[in-house]
Amino acid sequence: MPASTTLTATSLHAGYPGEQVLQGIDLTFSAGDPPLGLLGPSGAGKTTLLASLSGEHIPDAGEVTWNGRRVSKLRGKDRKTFRAAVRFVSQYAMTISDPRETVRSRLELAAKVARKGGRTHSVSAAEMLESVGLAEHFLPRTMRTLSGGEIQRVALATALATRPELLVLDEPLTAVDPNARGRIAATLAATIQRLGIGTLIASHDVELLQRLCPQIVFLGDGRLLARGTLSEVLAQTEHEPIRELAEANPAAVRRFR
Template sequence: MTAPLLTVDRLAVDYSGKGRRVFRALEDVSFSVRPGETVGLVGESGSGKTTIGRAILGLVPAAEGRIAFDGRDITHTRRRDRRALSKDIQVVFQDPYTSLNPSMTVEAILSEPLVVTGWTRRDAVARVGELLDRVHLPADARNRLPREFSGGQRQRIAIARAMALKPRLIVCDEPVSALDLTTQAHILDLFTEIQESTGVAYLFVTHDLSVVRAVSHSVVVLYRGRIVESGRADRVTSTPSHGYTQRLFMSAPVADPVRQRERRNERRHLARQEEVA
């Protein structure tokens, strides 16, 4: 079996609250991501899933535990080394508009990380053309500003920027939650297409089990900073064993209003059972 690309081992993260009180956002979180694999991190707001991504990216410090990338401990990597690591680990954020500089053209946005890491201007411009083609945007998009694109197109630009340096892992932080359902489906298909052609691995952060089902090989379910269930995506998203995962599953909308009402009632029943327990 292929060795893990990313290993998170017993990770804990603390945040400082009012009066110097410490809030533990994550506790004893362990999982791994293999090359070419998508692991979905799923949970409601406040579950800690985004904090995991931020810890991997070095944006919040780990209080306990270890994060390793390709066998190397990156838990407390210095800023200079973290910049070098950005060639291998990239991120796609939730809101494609706020993550793109509104005053820069698409070509400038996509070529910036290339030029900073030593690419010649000519090679960077050629790479921009390749990236636009990969995310199915027209060549003339390079001369336009982010505001001239739809939300789905802006997310394609953000994905292209993340792919610019040919990373081995991309942290996807709710990358489709701001999009309508049809556009979501197109962007999820694009993520799958890119993975199949490049072998990149994804850590896919979302609150939506239906999104996880569409793209993930395995799933980690978080509740109040702890893992409550994990396993193969087809099993966790179809026959979840933990009550919290079952409620998440029931929360996903369905087209049939009768079935939707039944699921809502089932979710309330599960919540009452947990309160009694």
């Protein structure tokens, strides 16, 4: 997997009519990099940033590029190639329109889409399920019989089934039982490292980011206010959004100092 595969936001300004959300964001991550965490309070602009990275939201100024090509300009085959190489998984990633759809058919469809995007691989559906803490016996289950946490894990497995070069996760384990999150996070981290997938993880879950991400960027007031280890970021309380998060999570601050 080429280490040069990179997604970059440069001087990114984005928002909506009458509302400026992002103000000059510079962010980059590449295949082979350790996972990067994106932390910030609700309303900070994480969703707008991820939508801009995917090309679903057109920035007001600045640009998002994938290997030097502007993402918002990709069309046709190039767009399909991008969507196979760079996978976006939101906490609401799974819509179930066919009551007969199974976990196996969902994963096989993802692999088919990947092949059309030029991404062939030999990783089995069972291996992808294992990477998110689900056993092989889930393959014949229909999607509508799964719990919210199981659906969320299948969404992750579906993204991994394409063997992406880059992976963007938005609150990836919110519906998963807290007792299982640590185990799944460890397995997911090992899979990401083994496959060399550059990963950006946006989450409110401070402990999850600590487990998965050696480096954290903090988004507040439309800007990236801090970057470093989680303890380094939480220590920068001169920024009001960081101070407010630290005050709201005193146990986490003590734990990660």
